[in-house]
Amino acid sequence: MSAAATLQEVAGGVWAYVQPDGGWMVNNMGLIAGADGATSIDATSTEPRMRAYLAAVARTTPAPVRRLVLTHAHPDHCNGASLLPDAEVIAHRAVAEELARPHALAPHIFEPFAQGDIRARRPTVVFEDAIALLDAERRIEVRHPGGPAHTAGDAYVWLPDDGVLFTGDLVFSGGTPFALSGSPAGWLRALEQMAALAPEVVVPGHGPVGGAELLEPVADYLRFLVDAARSARERGLTPLEAARGLDLGRFGGLLEPERIAGNLRRAIAELEGDAAVDVAAAWQDMYDYNGSQPLEVRA
């Protein structure tokens, strides 16, 4: 495990749980204390991480966690949910569908890591466009951006009275945005929606907390990706050929640069009218881009 995770108070009774270094399987969570129980935004990838989070929560608020909002169906955000067995699980409808049919990843893609005795829980409450959770002290708005973005079932959580925005993986801070299971075009629209809220605090799905300035670098990467996909298509390159020939430039310092190979497969498919993507091939491309070495997991 890398450096210790911290609960950072971002507004009265609202915390970001930030897990360095924000790489593969190392995500952030949110915690909102309430009059009749706390709300957790997302869970963790492994049992030790989830137990550490719950211990930090118990030290911070006496309120039991009664609600778990899942920002999307990726395993790093969902695996630890079984350690909150009594919490209501709130997510977009597509999260329920994705969790019902998890796709198995070829075992060589990632470095092995111990998940422990935990599993995702399927939502108990689903919504289509948005759902508002009312608490004696504040309004918690959970919104779907209107279509696929980072995944098909993204949700961001907006606290209008506090100016705090929990983006899930609609924002990576210091890491490469990952669009394989979503839509670059839809993601750009989601970023515009979130920017229109003019948030004071932005809690990303991975990496350090910031303000509204965290949104534009993600959009910048996605526009760069779409341009690269267009060029690859014109030149008849495969996603892996295009990725290998691409100068990442200002994005070269982000964590997980290998995501460009999977991102290009999705972006090229989208330009071709959203043809289905061979997800297994995309993961293999990322592995090959990474020098045919397993992707490093610091979970």
Ligand SMILES: [Zn+2]
């Ligand atoms: Zn994700």
